[in-house]
Amino acid sequence: DSGVTQTPKHLITATGQRVTLRCSPRSGDLSVYWYQQSLDQGLQFLIQYYNGEERAKGNILERFSAQQFPDLHSELNLSSLELGDSALYFCASSPSTGYREQYFGPGTRLTVT
Amino acid sequence: AQSVTQLGSHVSVSEGALVLLRCNYSSSVPPYLFWYVQYPNQGLQLLLKYTSAATLVKGINGFEAEFKKSETSFHLTKPSAHMSDAAEYFCAVSSTGGYQKVTFGTGTKLQVIP
Numbered sequence: 001d002s003g004v005t006q007t008p009k010h011l012i013t014a015t016g017q018r019v020t021l022r023c024s025p026r027s028g029d030l031s032v033y034w035y036q037q038s039l040d041q042g043l044q045f046l047i048q049y050y051n052g053e054e055r056a057k058g059n060i061l062e063r064f065s066a067q068q069f070p071d072l073h074s075e076l077n078l079s080s081l082e083l084g085d086s087a088l089y090f091c092a093s094s095p096s097t098g099y100r101e102q103y104f105g106p107g108t109r110l111t112v113t
Numbered sequence: 114a115q116s117v118t119q120l121g122s123h124v125s126v127s128e129g130a131l132v133l134l135r136c137n138y139s140s141s142v143p144p145y146l147f148w149y150v151q152y153p154n155q156g157l158q159l160l161l162k163y164t165s166a167a168t169l170v171k172g173i174n175g176f177e178a179e180f181k182k183s184e185t186s187f188h189l190t191k192p193s194a195h196m197s198d199a200a201e202y203f204c205a206v207s208s209t210g211g212y213q214k215v216t217f218g219t220g221t222k223l224q225v226i227p
Contacts, residue, residue, distance in 0.1 A: 002156065033215070042219050043157075043203065056214055090156055100145055100207040100215055104156030 003027065004105035006091050012111045018079040021108045025072055025093030031055070032074040033094070033102060034066055038087040049074055051096075081112045115140040117206050119218035127226050132176075132191040134221050136204030139185065145207040146187040148178055151220075152200045160202070163187060174198070199225045 003026035013019055025032050034046040036059075045058035049068035060066075063081075068074040078085060088109050092102040120135040138144055145164055149157040161172025168180045174197075178189045189202060204218040 002158070004156075043217055045215075045217070048214075092157075094215075101147055101159050101162050102149075102157075102205075102215060104149075104158070106156050107154075 002103040002105065004091060004093050004103050006089075006105035006108050008108060009106065010109050010111075012113065013081060014113055015081055015083060017081050017112075018077065019081065019110065021076040021078070021089050021091075021110075023074045023076070023091030023093075023105060025074070025091075026103055028095070029093035029103070030072065030096040031094040032068055032072070033092045034060075034074070034076050035090040035092065036087045037090060037107075041087075043090075046076070078110070083112050086110055086112045115144065115206050115208055115214070115216050117204050117216055117218040119202075119204050119221050121221055122219065123222045123224065125224040125226055126194045128196055129193050132189070132194045132198065132223065134189040134202050134204075134223065136178075136187045136189065136218060137185050138187060138204070138206045140206055140208060142208050146178075146180060147205040147207070147215075148172065148176070148187075148189050149203045149205060149217075150174075150200050151203065157203060160189070194223075194225045196225050196227065199223055 005024045030051045033048045036044045046060040048056040066076045088107045090107045092104045116139045118137045147162045148160040151157045163180045171177045201220045207215045
């Protein structure tokens with residue numbers, strides 16, 4: 001158990017819909033990262049937050065957005081969903097000091113039908 | 114700028130044989146380097162990390178990796194493969210400065226043949 005929690009574990013929704021994925025980092029970690037993993041694209045970095053502020057953006061679509069709240073939990077919002085958005089979405093957190101190792105949550109499996 | 118290259122998207126070894134997964138990095142500043150393992154339908158788990166304290170790093174499950182600056186490599190090895198080692202392995206690099214940017218490799222799937 002990494003200490004990072006993600007909800008829900010599974011999500012099935014239809015094209016065009018909007019969903020919200022939630023992540024709670026390890027106690028004390030200020031950095032939160034979101035990743036998308038699919039068979040054809042592999043592991044893709046989406047976005048990073050540090051203590052409530054956006055720090056880095058990766059291959060995140062404009063239909064996707066994220067935020068980190070004062071209690072440090074984070075949400076990833078996916079809208080106008082397409083079949084190609086079906087994937088595993090991981091959240092990871094990282095200590096604010098030290099070597100930047102990341103601790104991954106169990107993931108949310110999103111299926112768009 | 115930083116990057117990671119993992120040579121070989123799939124590697125097959127026999128049970129009991131040496132495991133060698135290759136990773137080369139590029140970084141403009143001294144790097145931190147990591148290996149992660151992902152079992153099916155699970156998140157990535159930290160296997161080991163290089164933080165400049167020692168060039169040979171030992172991790173969990175009998176894995177180790179050696180940092181070679183001259184070769185810009187951080188290859189992962191295990192003397193004797195077990196069936197339970199079958200998983201996908203990711204190499205990652207982080208810069209020692211800045212805001213914790215981490216770059217992952219594309220992963221290597223390890224198959225262990227009985």
